[in-house]
Amino acid sequence: MSLIEEGKLTLTATARxxxxxxxxxxxxxxxxxxxxxxxxxxxxxxDEEIERDPIDYVLPISAHQLGSTEEYLRVLGGFETKFxxxxxxxxxxxxxVVLALIAERASGxxxxxxxxxxxxxxxxxVDTAFLRSDELPGRAALGYLAEDGPRTNVFxxxxxxSGDGGIYTTASDVSALWAALxxxxxxxxxxxxxxxxxxxxVPSPTQPARYGLGIWLHPSRxxxxxxxxxxxxxxxxxxxxxxxxxxxSFRTRPRARGRSSCISTSSSRGDPWRxxxxxxxxxxxxxxxxxxxxxxxxxxxxxxxxxxxRSGHRPRRPA
Numbered sequence: 001m002s003l004i005e006e007g008k009l010t011l012t013a014t015a016r017x018x019x020x021x022x023x024x025x026x027x028x029x030x031x032x033x034x035x036x037x038x039x040x041x042x043x044x045x046x047d048e049e050i051e052r053d054p055i056d057y058v059l060p061i062s063a064h065q066l067g068s069t070e071e072y073l074r075v076l077g078g079f080e081t082k083f084x085x086x087x088x089x090x091x092x093x094x095x096x097v098v099l100a101l102i103a104e105r106a107s108g109x110x111x112x113x114x115x116x117x118x119x120x121x122x123x124x125x126v127d128t129a130f131l132r133s134d135e136l137p138g139r140a141a142l143g144y145l146a147e148d149g150p151r152t153n154v155f156x157x158x159x160x161x162s163g164d165g166g167i168y169t170t171a172s173d174v175s176a177l178w179a180a181l182x183x184x185x186x187x188x189x190x191x192x193x194x195x196x197x198x199x200x201x202v203p204s205p206t207q208p209a210r211y212g213l214g215i216w217l218h219p220s221r222x223x224x225x226x227x228x229x230x231x232x233x234x235x236x237x238x239x240x241x242x243x244x245x246x247x248x249s250f251r252t253r254p255r256a257r258g259r260s261s262c263i264s265t266s267s268s269r270g271d272p273w274r275x276x277x278x279x280x281x282x283x284x285x286x287x288x289x290x291x292x293x294x295x296x297x298x299x300x301x302x303x304x305x306x307x308x309x310r311s312g313h314r315p316r317r318p319a
Contacts, residue, residue: 001036001187001191001195001213001214002118002119002186002187003103003106003107004032004191005187005188005191008106008107009032009102009103009106010032011031011032011033011036011194012031012032012033013031013032014028014029014030014031014032015030015031015032015035015040015098015102016028016030018101018102018105018106019098019101019102019105022073022077023073023076023077023098024077025042025043025077025078025079025080025081026040026042026081026098027040027041027042027081027084027085029085030042030085031085032099032102033199033213034085034086035092035095035096035098035099035102036099036213036214037089037199037200037211037212037213038089038090038091038092038095038200038211039085039086039087039088039089039090039199039200040085040086040092040095041081041082041083041084041085041086041087041088041090042079042081042082042092042094042095042098043078043079043080043081043082043094044079044082044090044092044093044094044095045060045075045076045079045093045094045097046058046093046094046164047093048090048091048092048093049090054145054146054153055145055146055151056156057155057156058156059075059156059157059158060074060075061074061075063133063154063155063156063157063158063159064134064159065159066158066159066160066162067132067158067159067160068110068160069097069100069101069104069110069111069112069162069163070101070104072097072100072101072158072162073101076094076097076098079094088200089199089200089201089202089211093164093165094164095164096162096163096164096165097162097163097164098163099163100162100163100164101163103163111162111163112129112130115130115167116129118186119177119186120173122180122185122186123173123176123177123179123180123181123185123186124176124180125169125173125176125177126173127169127170127172127173128167128168128169128170128173128177129167129168130160130161130162130166130167130168131160131168132159132160133154133157133159133160134154134159136168140168142154143157194213195212195213195214195215196212196215196217196224197212197213198210198211198212198217199211199212199213201219209225
């Protein structure tokens, strides 16, 4: 969206106009807007509509061979179109890697550097980066395949994430991201309004929602929602209470929606770690919550290791 604001891309630009002859099975009429809204219909290398066992190895090549966005071309191709472009909503991990590739080529800047310059620096996010899972610092959280087992998911996911997720961050940086976004420091407020304009109704018997451009929306109210079931942050006890954004309120609730899930305030076991304070009041449409002055552990593909929590969800990464 930042590139769109600068005129280097448009929402109506086709993926083909940037990809050239790469990924020939992507329909020539698929647009950037359809990819952002999960309405492109392209085949997905990690299709959320296919149920798999968490221990299944689904990558067609070794995880260590996916260390850059261009290298994802090896796993993105070969998938037939699921449905005509713009016919319906279907969460697409592959679609967001294609978007990262488009952003990289349109800007002439590697995706990871692009994100650092245009998002992290603009929001003051000092503890956020796409790290390699085989070069993690000691503060990084690991992802696990089961509640009762020690096996990590490092061989199940690309060694370095891309547009569909895999970034490492902290609770304070997530807070900084939303504050900066809705203050207009990453993209203009006019463009942000376009991002939160609903494009799809996403039915569910328990958790219906709407979707804009890269953002989950409440099914009926003017609320942005943080969705995530495969990621989490464990908070230290704190008396500090802050809202997630000065201009718009957020909810955190479980939702299995793929590797681009946002970080949620998931619970942890043991003292001094604790669950999010259930007594935090809700006033109007704004939800406040306990938050640390600084999260001491960088969160990655699952809950903080110091909390001794093992994620039971499918092996995916947050965005």
